[in-house]
Amino acid sequence: MKTLIKLALVLVPSLALSVTANAHDPALHVKKAEKADCSKMDHSKMDMKDPVAVAMMKKCMKQAKKSKAKMEQGKMEHKKKKQDDHNQHDH
Amino acid sequence: MKFIKLTVLLAILGAGLAASIIYSGLVNVAADEPHGDFVYWLLETARKNSITNAAQDIEVPDLSDPELLLTGGSDYEFMCSSCHLKPGQLESDMSLGLYPVPPNLSVSRPAHEHADDKQLARENFWVIKHGIKASGMPAWGKTHSDERIWAMVAFIKQLPDLTAEQYQVLTAAE
Numbered sequence: 001m002k003t004l005i006k007l008a009l010v011l012v013p014s015l016a017l018s019v020t021a022n023a024h025d026p027a028l029h030v031k032k033a034e035k036a037d038c039s040k041m042d043h044s045k046m047d048m049k050d051p052v053a054v055a056m057m058k059k060c061m062k063q064a065k066k067s068k069a070k071m072e073q074g075k076m077e078h079k080k081k082k083q084d085d086h087n088q089h090d091h
Numbered sequence: 092m093k094f095i096k097l098t099v100l101l102a103i104l105g106a107g108l109a110a111s112i113i114y115s116g117l118v119n120v121a122a123d124e125p126h127g128d129f130v131y132w133l134l135e136t137a138r139k140n141s142i143t144n145a146a147q148d149i150e151v152p153d154l155s156d157p158e159l160l161l162t163g164g165s166d167y168e169f170m171c172s173s174c175h176l177k178p179g180q181l182e183s184d185m186s187l188g189l190y191p192v193p194p195n196l197s198v199s200r201p202a203h204e205h206a207d208d209k210q211l212a213r214e215n216f217w218v219i220k221h222g223i224k225a226s227g228m229p230a231w232g233k234t235h236s237d238e239r240i241w242a243m244v245a246f247i248k249q250l251p252d253l254t255a256e257q258y259q260v261l262t263a264a265e
Binding site for chain 1: 155156157158160161164249252253256257259260261263264265
């Protein structure tokens with residue numbers, strides 16, 4: 001019986017606290033470093049005199065360049081690793 | 092002579108009354124209870140005129156460079172959007188909880204509040220740089236250069252016309 005009371009004393013306040021902490025969506029407090037979603041951009045409909053359109057193009061081009069460079073670096077590393085493995089087998 | 096005596100007496104009484112209100116603890120400072128109409132008008136009028144006056148001589152640089160939207164966009168997303176919202180968002184914890192309510196910068200200002208574009212840019216720059224006392228608006232000028240603040244001003248100028256998709260691209264991390 002005593003253990004039950006002790007358990008209730010611990011559980012009730014902690015439950016109450018956790019309910020208040022979850023009253024609003026905690027995801028709202030998380031700042032995610034999202035990548036630009038360039039998939040919905042229709043280049044043909046973009047007015048290149050509009051600073052918003054130009055800025056969006058710049059952002060997406062930068063992002064595409066970065067991911068291309070990353071992919072090439074990955075390929076190079078993979079090739080190098082393969083060659084190293086091959087050399088080790090030869091010895 | 093009688094008039095002076097009466098004025099001094101009234102001034103002393105007024106000061107005494109003000110002091111007793113301040114020290115009594117009766118002034119409600121809770122942010123979830125709005126000011127009365129008169130106090131709200133008094134503070135709003137003082138705020139608006141103070142900003143207009145302080146910002147009037149600021150020189151506005153060219154804000155048309157698209158690059159400004161990228162710098163200003165990521166700063167806006169990180170520093171401002173939780174209170175001043177973004178396209179498609181109607182409220183946040185901060186916009187609901189702060190008093191005075193932070194303006195929603197993702198929608199156009201009501202017609203009667205329209206200053207000309209340059210004056211609006213000056214005022215936005217001043218507010219971002221210096222903040223506003225007892226309102227929750229920080230003075231970003233303590234940690235950010237004027238160039239970065241002007242970039243935010245350029246972004247805020249475009250913000251009411253942005254779609255949620257455009258906002259996402261402009262403000263995303265690089």
